[in-house]
Amino acid sequence: xxxxxxxxxxxxxxxxxxxxxxxxxxxxxxxxxxxxxxxxxxxxxxxxxxxxxxxxxxxxxxxxxxxxxxxxxxxxxxxxxxxxxxxxxxxxxxxxxxxxxxxxxxxxxxxxxxxxxxxxxxxxxxxxxxxxxxxxxxxxxxxxxxxxxxxxxxxxxxxxxxxxxxxxxxxxxxxxxxxxx
Amino acid sequence: xxxxxxxxxxxxxxxxxxxxxxxxxxxxxxxxxxxxxxxxxxxxxxxxxxxxxxxxxxxxxxxxxxxxxxxxxxxxxx
Numbered sequence: 001x002x003x004x005x006x007x008x009x010x011x012x013x014x015x016x017x018x019x020x021x022x023x024x025x026x027x028x029x030x031x032x033x034x035x036x037x038x039x040x041x042x043x044x045x046x047x048x049x050x051x052x053x054x055x056x057x058x059x060x061x062x063x064x065x066x067x068x069x070x071x072x073x074x075x076x077x078x079x080x081x082x083x084x085x086x087x088x089x090x091x092x093x094x095x096x097x098x099x100x101x102x103x104x105x106x107x108x109x110x111x112x113x114x115x116x117x118x119x120x121x122x123x124x125x126x127x128x129x130x131x132x133x134x135x136x137x138x139x140x141x142x143x144x145x146x147x148x149x150x151x152x153x154x155x156x157x158x159x160x161x162x163x164x165x166x167x168x169x170x171x172x173x174x175x176x177x178x179x180x181x
Numbered sequence: 182x183x184x185x186x187x188x189x190x191x192x193x194x195x196x197x198x199x200x201x202x203x204x205x206x207x208x209x210x211x212x213x214x215x216x217x218x219x220x221x222x223x224x225x226x227x228x229x230x231x232x233x234x235x236x237x238x239x240x241x242x243x244x245x246x247x248x249x250x251x252x253x254x255x256x257x258x259x
Contacts, residue, residue, distance in 0.1 A: 063190075063251050065242050075254070079243040087247050115202070119249035122194050128251060130193035146196060153198050159212070160198045 007148055009155035016111050016155060018104040024148070025098055028118075031145065032095035035121045039088040042080075056133060060123040091117045111156055118149035183256050185238040189218075190227040190251040197223070203248050204230060208241065229255065 007020045020028070038044075038054045038061075045051030062083065065075040090113040097104060097113075106114065122145050125138035132138035154161060187208075189200075197219055204215035208230055221228035231241065238254045245252035 061249070062246050063253070065239070065246075065253050067253070067255075071254075075239060075242075079239065083243050083247050115199070116248055119195065119199055120247070123249065126194060128192035128194060142194070146194075150196065150198065153202060157198070157202055160201055 007151050009151050011108065011155055014108050016106045016108060016114070016152070018106065018114075018152070020104065020148075024144075027144065028148065029095050029098045031121045031124070031141075032091040032098070032117055034124055035091045035117060036088050036095065038124060039084040039091070042084065053133070057124050060127050061120055063128070087116060087120060091121075108156075111152065114152045115149060115156075118145045118152065121145055183235075183258055184232060185235045185254060185256050186229045186232040187238050187241045187245070188227050188253045188255040189222050189230050189245065190253065191222050191225075192251050195249055199248070200250065203245065203250060207244055207248065 006024050007018065009016055009018045011017070038057050041051070041054050042058075044054035044058065046055060062076075062080065064072040065079075066072045093110070094113050094117045097106065122142040124141075125145075126132050126142040130139070130142065132142070200219040200222065201212075201215045204210045204218050205212055208215070210218060210230070218228055218230050222230075231238075233241070235254070235256075242252045242254050
């Protein structure tokens with residue numbers, strides 16, 4: 001089995017058609033549920049292991065919006081509930097859409113759910129430096145989600161791949177350095 | 182007068198493609214600017230990606246955090 005057998009995605013008739021192995025399907029469903037649980041648990045309890053893990057995930061997911069602590073607290077008061085509710089709703093749609101067997105047909109207009117959930121759920125497992133919180137398994141979980149997200153994005157935005165050919169990475173860095181000097 | 186802007190910080194989690202996609206589709210930058218913005222974030226550690234009023238900057242930061250980006254509101258007195 002290759003990675004391509006684990007998950008594929010193509011655009012067909014205004015839908016993103018995703019084929020994913022059963023294990024992968026279970027993984028994504030479980031991850032979506034984990035994100036929902038984390039987002040709905042506000043404020044997470046500092047007295048339990050799960051609560052502390054969710055608290056850390058919150059901090060990874062939603063870094064301070066200002067350099068000023070006071071302004072960041074104000075930002076959280078104004079926006080946090082909306083951000084969490086919106087993201088939790090996306091995760092619920094994703095989880096529910098994974099019921100059943102066979103290819104998953106997702107309306108193109110709603111594919112942002114996949115991009116957002118697979119992207120944000122990585123912070124359940126790793127910090128912004130991609131360091132796993134508890135075990136190396138968490139780092140692997142994050143990598144698997146990154147792979148799924150890349151499959152989805154590649155199908156939705158083939159132009160992104162063309163925009164960033166790997167062989168141009170050193171050249172682009174060089175050009176940016178020249179711009180700055 | 183205060184100039185408000187949205188700043189995105191680099192991290193080791195979000196991929197190049199995701200950042201470009203979000204800058205292009207969500208922030209509304211032209212593709213070329215989205216790619217250039219992504220490279221500034223990657224190479225310089227952070228980059229201003231839009232200048233706007235405070236409320237709009239906060240709304241954009243809230244949206245970007247919903248994609249997993251490390252976004253913040255910045256300001257400068259002019």
